[in-house]
Amino acid sequence: MTTKQILYPNTKLWMAAIKPPMYSVAIMPIWVGTAVAFAETKIFNGAVFSTFVTAAILILAWENISNDVFDSETGIDQNKHHSLVNLTGNKSLIFWLGNLCLGLGLLCILAIATWQQDPTIIGIILLCCALGYTYQGPPFRLGYQGLGEIICFFAFGPLAVAAAYYSQTQTWSITSLAASIIVGIVTSLILFCSHFHQVKDDIAAGKRSPIVRLGTAKAAQLLIWFTASIYPLTLLFVLWGFFPVWTLLSWLSLPFAIKLCRHVQKNHHQPEKVSNCKFIAVGVHFWSCLLLGLGFML
Structure with a gap:
């Protein structure tokens, strides 16, 4: 019984450190970009798609791991028990593990470029990594200057979706750009939500996240507009003829969006209760992007 009591918390900490649900963030831009490509060209290369998804997961793993390393240097993670650096006590090991993930991910991208005899996708993904x-x-x-959400929007929205579209077609598309705006917004939403519960630690480390700048009450109000924007945007793109009407299936994710906004509105000032809001945001991201891509496939 004592062994179980010791191991169970450690298992929970490791799962929190690895963050399995967060890897849908890597997969969905590739899914949406590929779905748009199929809708427009009826082209689908399964080998390229699976290789790209593998690369995206590895590169996101690098980003998550290296962020733990960099945060350990500023002291912002001193109360974050599920930091990989705090769990292992070996910053150097975690740093090189992250670099290994990055190297393997870039090798996958290099493989796609080699198959296609076209280096364009390498340039796009290197820009995402930068x-x-x-x-x-x-x-x-x-x-730390509050620019994370903007970086997240471009890296996981326009750049990642364009790269996925290009990997299938070796061309560009206005429709994929429009779809990438939806993906970028809903991905940035996850990062935005991740700040609500760590305001004190952010302030202590000098991190001026949007939540620190606005305060939790105003940020909770902004979250409603931020979250709601993806639905009228999707409808607008359908009315303009960029999206097929089936993409309105993404509106089925609305219950998750409502749950997220209500939860944050109620608990924004209570770190222990609002700390799970980023995982509700992951649900909004997963279902809205999955159904958006399905709409293009249909």
């Missing part, structure tokens, strides 16, 4: 580094990496640490 943006990801500037989020927490020294000397930039732009996330």
